[in-house]
Amino acid sequence: MHYIDENHILLFLLQVLVLLGAARTLSALCEAIKIPALAGEILAGILLGPTLFGRLFPSLHAWFFPLDKTQWTMLDTASWLGVFFLLLSSGFHVNVGHALRKGRAAILIGIVGVLVPFAIGYPVFRTLDAMYWGDKATPLSFALFLSVAGSITAISVVARALGDLKISKTSEGSSCTSSMCY
Known part of the structure; x- marks a missing residue:
């Protein structure tokens, strides 16, 4: 211990x-x-x-x-x-009413915000050497895990960047933030 x-x-x-x-x-x-x-x-x-x-x-x-x-x-x-706390603070900026009114756009932005980083990350992580995998990982499980982790992290990074730029309360920023926090 x-x-x-x-x-x-x-x-x-x-x-x-x-x-x-x-x-x-x-x-x-x-x-x-x-x-x-x-x-x-x-x-x-x-x-x-x-x-x-x-x-x-x-x-x-x-x-x-x-x-x-x-x-x-x-x-x-x-x-x-x-x-x-980063995810929690990003969630506090979500305008639920706006997200529900702009549901289709918010869902589309959310899907693209997850799929694009995943699509970029998977081939990159697939090429990493086996010394980074860990004992029980396979090339597929390693690349999938890091791709999912990267795409989920991208959500909070975008939400934080919108907040830093002080555009999270705008119509466009609110659509991006709300779709990515769901």
């Missing part, structure tokens, strides 16, 4: 501080040049993740994001809570 000690908590707080600090800083820079804040937050994840930080400074990345099960569980739980 894994127990949390003060070192786990200290490192977790440092991780959260650096991740949120970088996300907020880059989102403010993006907002200053009229790009949705979400782009800066995604960029912070790319810069601090294994894609860049892990390749340029592998030992520092391994210290800051150790393979310790307890540490990963803490950070993973925080990230899932973040996804939950």
Whole structure:
């Protein structure tokens, strides 16, 4: 059994501080040049993740994001809570009355908003090497899982971008947000 000690908590707080600090800083820079804040937050994840930080400074990345099960569980739980609250806040912007009046358009936008990312993601994920799959995955299950996850994530990203651009309350933005949150 894994127990949390003060070192786990200290490192977790440092991780959260650096991740949120970088996300907020880059989102403010993006907002200053009229790009949705979400782009800066995604960029912070790319810069601090294994894609860049892990390749340029592998030992520092391994210290800051150790393979310790307890540490990963803490950070993973925080990230899932973040996804939950992102979806929840996107749902708060749904104008149900407008969605019901514009039902056909909302459904069409929702279907396209899920199918297009799925159609783009599946062939890409199908080509990834087996070392990324996990023990029990097959090429089909791996590609399908990541494609579904990517298309579902696209829904909340679009809703958040509409909110960042302050167009989620417009007629067009409301149609997109409401269809994607259903």
